[in-house]
Amino acid sequence: MSEPVHDTLILTRQGRVAIxxxxxxxxxxxxxMRMRAEMRQALEALQADADIGAVVLTGSGDKAFSAGMDLREFAKLSADLPVAEVKRLRQAATDGIATFDKPILAAVNGLAIGGGVELALLCDLVFAADTASFAFGEIKRGLMPGNGGTQRLSRRIGMPRALEMVLTGRTVDAQxxxxxxxxxxxxPxxxxxxxxVALAEQxxxxxxxxxxxxxxxxxxGAEMPLQDGLRLEQDLAAFLYTTEDAQEGPRAFLEKRPPVWRGR
Structure with missing residues (x-):
């Protein structure tokens, strides 16, 4: 299948993994704004693509994963917009990854600042190069993280550490x-x-x-009380028993061969 042409993204495939x-x-x-739109477009296509089972998100070059929001562009854009529209644009920025239902891993290859950290937080697992670094520098500009950073960071590393990281704006190294x-x-x-990619392939x-x-x-389930989460798990597990793949898995095991998944 032909790949859509993107100005701000490079999409490659390695087996069932999209990079x-x-x-x-x-x-x-x-x-x-173009990158946001193209990322949503790309993720929607990958979500619907039966040949792709997982995605790895990374940055081009050897300096940065992402320096976050393009502040020059956003300053020009938001100058003439009402607050409600600015809020909508911020919310739309994370829709693609937040709703992506296949595994998505971040490979942070350099600096991750502000919105770059927020992108990593949206992913299911995060790999970092030993030279990578992370910072929420918004507080030093009279701002604060506004695309989920305050909420996802505190849930990931705990409130005290999130407070310290966001309220100082300091840089955290990979270790x-x-x-x-x-x-x-x-x-390395x-x-x-x-x-x-190896973990994504697995x-x-x-x-x-x-x-x-x-x-x-x-x-x-992580957003629910335990008992509600357990009921969700039971319902979803029961649903899987109705699929062809749930019959193929045990059959392949008994026949001592690799399973052939049908995705149905």
Missing amino acids: LALNRPEAMNAIS EALAIGLVEYVV GPDLLARA MAANAPIALRTAKAAIVR
């Missing part, structure tokens, strides 16, 4: 990010993408419906 690279290296991969739970893996820079090799359903159970 989506932010591609504005001259601007440290700052997030422009500290690992220690506080901001990232799951720190690897040259190995970053290969390591992230996930994508499993039954497609089970993969997406299990992710939904974990993500949605």
Whole structure:
């Protein structure tokens, strides 16, 4: 199938894994309105693509994952907009990743600042190069994280550490990010993408419906009281028993062969 042409992204495929690279290296991969729109378009297409089981999100170049919002563009855009419209634009910025129901991993290859950290927080797992760094610098400009940073960061690393990181605006290096739970893996820079893709491939090799359903159970259940989450799990697990793949998995095991998933 032909790939859509993007100005701000590079989309490549490696087996059942799509690698989506932010591609504005001259601007440290700052997030422009065009990049937001193209990312939503790309993720919608990948979500509907049965040949793709997982996605790795990274940055082009060797300096930055993303320096966050393109402040020059946003300042010009928001100058003539009412507050309600500015709020809508901010909310729309995260819709693509937040609603993506296949596994999506971040491979943070350099600086992640502001909205760049927020992009990583939207992903299911985060790999970081050993030279990567993370900072919410908005407070130093009289601003604050506004695309989910205050909420997702505190849920990920705890309120006290989130308060310290956001209210000082200081930079956290890769090793500290690992220690506080901001990232799951720190690897040498040259190995970053290969390591992230390898884990994504391991996930994508499993039954497609089970993969997406299990992710939904974990993500949605985390927002519920335990008893409600357990009921959700039971309902989703019961649904999977009705799929062809749930019959193929045990059959392949008994026949000592790899399963052939149908995605239905």
